[in-house]
Amino acid sequence: xxxxxxxxxxxxxxxxxxxxxxxxxxxxxxxxxxxxxxxxxxxxxxxxxxxxxxxxxxxxxxxxxxxxxxxxxxxxxxxxxxxxxxxxxxxxxxxxxxxxxxxxxxxxxxxxxxxxxxxxxxxxxxxxxxxxxxxxxxxxxxxxxxxxxxxxxxxxxxxxxxxxxxxxxxxxxxxxxxxxxxxxxxxxxxxxxxxxxxxxxxxxxxxxxxxxxxxxxxxxxxxxxxxxxxxxxxxxxxxxxxxxxxxxxxxxxxxxxxxxxxxxxxxxxxxxxxxxxxxxxxxxxxxxxxxxxxxxxxxxxxxxxxxxxxxxxxxxxxxxxxxxxxxxxxxxxxxxxxxxxxxxxxxxxxxxxxxxxxxxxxxxxxxxxxxxxxxxxxxxxxxxxxxxxxxxxxxxxxxxxxxxxxxxxxxxxxxxxx
Numbered sequence: 329x330x331x332x333x334x335x336x337x338x339x340x341x342x343x344x345x346x347x348x349x350x351x352x353x354x355x356x357x358x359x360x361x362x363x364x365x366x367x368x369x370x371x372x373x374x375x376x377x378x379x380x381x382x383x384x385x386x387x388x389x390x391x392x393x394x395x396x397x398x399x400x401x402x403x404x405x406x407x408x409x410x411x412x413x414x415x416x417x418x419x420x421x422x423x424x425x426x427x428x429x430x431x432x433x434x435x436x437x438x439x440x441x442x443x444x445x446x447x448x449x450x451x452x453x454x455x456x457x458x459x460x461x462x463x464x465x466x467x468x469x470x471x472x473x474x475x476x477x478x479x480x481x482x483x484x485x486x487x488x489x490x491x492x493x494x495x496x497x498x499x500x501x502x503x504x505x506x507x508x509x510x511x512x513x514x515x516x517x518x519x520x521x522x523x524x525x526x527x528x529x530x531x532x533x534x535x536x537x538x539x540x541x542x543x544x545x546x547x548x549x550x551x552x553x554x555x556x557x558x559x560x561x562x563x564x565x566x567x568x569x570x571x572x573x574x575x576x577x578x579x580x581x582x583x584x585x586x587x588x589x590x591x592x593x594x595x596x597x598x599x600x601x602x603x604x605x606x607x608x609x610x611x612x613x614x615x616x617x618x619x620x621x622x623x624x625x626x627x628x629x630x631x632x633x634x635x636x637x638x639x640x641x642x643x644x645x646x647x648x649x650x651x652x653x654x655x656x657x658x659x660x661x662x663x664x665x666x667x668x669x670x671x672x673x674x675x676x677x678x679x680x681x682x683x684x685x686x687x688x689x690x691x692x693x694x695x696x697x698x699x700x701x702x703x704x705x706x707x708x709x710x711x712x713x714x715x716x717x718x719x720x721x722x723x724x725x726x727x728x729x730x731x732x733x734x735x736x737x738x739x740x741x742x743x744x745x746x
Contacts, residue, residue, distance in 0.1 A: 351442040353466035354593040376410035382419040418443035424456025469510030509621020559626035601663035601676040643690035671701040693721035
């Protein structure tokens with residue numbers, strides 16, 4: 329059974345636009361599979377399509393020059409309307425300039441292009457194709473995509489109701505997702521051993537291909553150690569000087585490595601929210617992994633989170649992923665709030681001029697109780713809404729002028745709609 333990716337609908341809608349549809353995302357997230365599914369959809373409608381990949385030796389000759397590529401396309405569909413899929417474009421040197429030149433010829437072809445997160449793709453292509461492309465970021469499976477696949481899409485149109493009613497299954501799905509993450513090949517693997525071998529191959533491929541390319545080395549012990557250290561302290565303040573001292577490498581190298589981790593869709597940096605510079609921490613970031621399976625692989629706890637004393641932070645990383653999977657429109661990435669007096673809120677969602685605090689609790693809450701930190705934030709900023717994301721408890725109370733919503737994790741969408 330094919331795993332449905334919800335970004336497919338957006339891609340289908342964008343086919344009407346002459347802009348290049350640029351699909352980015354981490355290695356092994358399913359970009360090639362998504363493109364082939366999109367191609368199949370077009371083929372069923374009788375459209376002309378052509379799929380070429382820089383991962384296939386037989387296709388590489390067509391990417392050697394713009395003339396070669398255009399000749400190959402014309403041999404397939406003449407000068408009539410058609411859809412051209414170019415996979416793994418990050419392997420093409422000066423890919424941005426290469427694509428810009430072809431796009432500016434005003435050919436009758438719609439280009440759908442994919443590539444993993446190399447610097448060439450993330451920066452030079454974006455720069456060269458300004459005004460000529462729309463970017464679609466394909467992450468590993470979201471929790472919703474994961475559950476719908478596991479339930480064979482029986483509850484696709486009422487997934488929230490299903491999760492609310494069948495709490496035993498919901499807990500099992502949560503545990504599985506926290507353990508193994510959302511890489512499609514990992515989800516499809518049936519045994520723990522197969523899952524482990526798959527995530528290990530993905531991790532090693534990432535180090536051998538993306539990182540060796542970016543850093544110009546085969547493997548870096550220092551880089552590996554940094555990944556493991558950051559994975560062990562997700563959600564905690566990351567003091568780069570302390571990390572530098574712990575690993576025995578200079579701060580500049582630490583910053584450089586973290587930069588690469590972000591550019592390859594592995595890590596997200598969360599900056600602090602502040603209004604009062606004197607009393608609130610303003611510089612130190614926190615980090616979350618974009619996939620929990622990869623994070624667990626780095627900490628050697630893959631498939632063993634029941635033994636993990638830091639499961640609360642893992643759940644926090646999970647909720648971060650839930651928040652960033654939701655349609656955010658112009659909303660920015662969540663921030664966190666911590667004061668020099670010890671008050672802290674896990675996430676602050678900024679919606680226009682409103683700042684919405686979100687606390688995360690990996691527990692079976694039985695009644696609506698607020699932490700001192702949440703009360704402190706409400707007293708200081710008087711937000712219209714505040715949220716406590718937990719396992720299953722749901723209720724709304726009012727503190728002063730603020731509505732405090734206790735919501736189960738699978739209803740985190742309510743935060744954006746408040």
